[in-house]
Amino acid sequence: MGEAFLWGGISASALLLGAFLAYRFRLGPRVIAVIMALGSGLLLGSVSFELIDEALKTRTVAGVGLMVLAGAAVFAAGDWLLSRRGGGDRKDTGGAQAAGSPLAIVLGSVLDGVPESFVLGLTVLQGQVSVALLTGIMLSNLPEGMASSSGLRAAGWPQRRVLLMWTVVLLVSAFSAAAGYTVLDPADGRTGALTQAFAAGALLAMLSDTLLPEAYEVEGVLTGFLVVAGFAVSIALTAI
Template sequence: MLEAFLWGALSASALLAGAVIAYQLRPGRRLIAAVMALGTGVLLGSVSFELIDEALKTRTVAAVSLLVLIGAGVFTVGDWLLNRRGGGERKDAGGAQAAGSPLAIVLGSVLDGIPESFVLGLTIMQGQISVALLAGIVLSNLPEGMASSSGLREAKWPERRVLLMWVAVVAVSAVAAVAGYALLDPAQDRTGALVQAFAAGALLAMLSNTLLPEAYEVEGILTGPLVVAGFAASLALSSI
C-alpha cells in the first residue's frame, strides 16, 4: 500500500509543478491547452487498453458497460453539485474563479484527481506501475495545475494559498491510489473487473467534463489531432 500511496502522490505532484510554473513563468494558454489535449489522449488510451480490455476478460460486455455508466454517473453528479456551488470555472486560465466559491474550487479539484489516482492504484495491485497511465496522469495534471493556477493568480489568490490547495489535492490523490490498490483483490478477478469498469467510467466523465472543454476553447479544431496524438503515444507506451 505504501507503494500505491507514493506513486499516487508522485503523479499528483505534477499539479504542484504546474502551479509553480503558472506563478513564476506565466505560460500561454495555447501551450497549456495543447498539453491538456495530449494528456487527455494518453488517458483515453490507458482506459481502453488497461481497464476496459482487462475488465472484458472476466465480465460480459453488458456488465462492463453498466458499470462504466454508473461510474460516469457518480462522477457527474458530484461535478454538478460542485458546479452549482461555485466550482465550475476551476480550470479556467482567465480568472473566472474570482466569481466562484473557494471551497467549491478546492473540492472540485479534489474530485477531478480521484478517478485517475484510483485507477493508478488498481494497476499497481496488478503487479507493476502502468507507464502509459502514469504518463497520462502527469500530462493531464501538469496543464491542469497550470491552467487552474493561472486563473487563480488572475483572481488574486496568493501563491502560498494555491500551493496549499494543491498539497491537499496531492494528499487526497495518494489516498485514492491506496483505495484503488486495496479494492482490487487479484484473487477475485470478477470483483476486480467491476471496479475497473466503474473507475474507467468516472475517468472518462472527468476527461469529458473538465479537460476537453478547456482544451477546445483555446485550441479549437486542433484539439482533435492533439488528442489522437496522445492516444497513439499511449498505445506505444502500453507496450513497454
C-alpha cells in the same frame, strides 16, 4: 500499498508544479490547451487498453457497460453539484476561476483526481505502475494546476496558500491510489473488473466535461489531432 501511495503522490505532484509555474511565469493558454489535449488522448488510451479491455476478460459486455454508465453518472452528479457552488471553471485556461469558489475548485480537483489515482493503484497491484496512465494523469494535472492557480492568483491568493491547497489534493490522490491497491487485492477475492469499469466511466466523463472542452475552446480543430497523438503515444507506452 506504500508503493501505490507513492505513485499516487507522484502523479498528483504535477498540480504543485503547475501552481509554481503559474506564479513564476505567464504561460499562454495555448500551451496549457496543448497539454490538456495530449493528456486526454493518453488517458483515453489507458481507459481503452487497461480498464475496459481488462474488465471484459472476466465480465460480460452488458455488465461492464452498465458499470461504465454508473461511473459516468456519479462523476457527472458530483461535477454538477460543485459547478453550482463555484467550481465549474476549475480548469479554465483564461483564469475564470477568479469568480468561483476556491473550496469548490479544490473539491472539484479532488473529484477529478480520485478515479484516476484509484486506477493507478490498481495497476501497481497488477505488477507494475502503468507508464501510459501515469503520464496521462500528470499531463492532465499539470495544466489543471496552471490554469486553476492562475485564476486564484488573479483573485489575490498568495502562492503559499495555493500550494497548501494543492498539497491537500496531492495527499488525497495518494490515499486514493493506496485504496485502489488495497480494495482490489485478489487475496480478498475481488477481481476488480466492475471497479475498473466504474472508474473508466468516471474518467471518460471527466475528460468530456473538463479537459476536452477547455482544450477545444483554445485550440479549435487542432484539438482532435492532439488527442489522437496522445492516444498513439499511449499505445506505444502500453508496450513498455
